[in-house]
Amino acid sequence: MTVRRFLVPLVPLAVFAVLAVVLAIGIRHSPDKGIIVSPLLGKPAPQFALPALLEPARTVRSQDFQGHWYLLNVWGTWCGECRAEHQMLLRVKESHAVPLIGLDWKDDDAQAQAWLTQLGNPYDTVAVDRSGRAAIDWGVYGAPETFLISPAGIVVYKHVGALTEDVWTREILPRVQAGKS
């Protein structure tokens, strides 16, 4: 009886604790914070075959990168944040840690080419998605977005918004290095 006397008042406290944890998880994953978990994570990367921006006669195929780690960066010259992340992309290229593939999303080819000439070209290859159909397959809803794809062709990580030093060193590099060793 004394044990019950002691425990019963603790029940509301326990209920509160559980509720607090559930709500904390909910708030952390709230879409308001810009995190919409991509259903592609852990799944095979969507396939595409698109013209190359710098050699329009050539077709860039997602299968070309099979067997290697690569980053797919979705961008466009109409996108302000893309300009903001450009310096970071150039640093990614300099690191030679992982090839960077660009997906030029619903853009004007001439403007995109001028952008790369002016700001420097951080990409190994840029595929042109004029219709936006490939971007839909990748579940892209706002540029810039960056995907990390494993040698097995699995989407391992997705970052929405400008790529930062922090995301690069904390999320992307460790995954690539762990996969290589």
Added chain:
Amino acid sequence: MRALQQAAIALTLMGVALCAAALDTTVLPDPALQARYVALTHELRCMQCQNESIADSPVDLAADLRNQVREQLLAGKSDEQIRGWMAARYGDFILFRPRYSWRNAWLWGAPAALLLLGAGVCWRVLRQRTQLLATDSDPVEEDLRT
């Protein structure tokens, strides 16, 4: 005065209708398909402006997704297939009408479970009280001291 008010309301409604019409002028050949098109585009979320449906959103991506809905309807896909296609790319978040799944089963079941729990507690408390009334012969002060 009344006529003026009515005219103002009519004008506003016309404006709203015109805006809506200007945004999405898609008309499918078959009225049944058109009805499904309108229903589907109203229950898919625009991922860029997250409180609008793709039917109501002026952004480019919403237009692209409406286009997908139209093409897939014309190709003979079912509503469920189109919803699944969208959710496979953008997640369940794109569906304004949530689907039942094992992952969110606890959410759907929670109200019923809480109601049962509450009813159980209520029943026990009531039973204990009636038993106390029957057995308790101590004066009230006695109870307060313990």
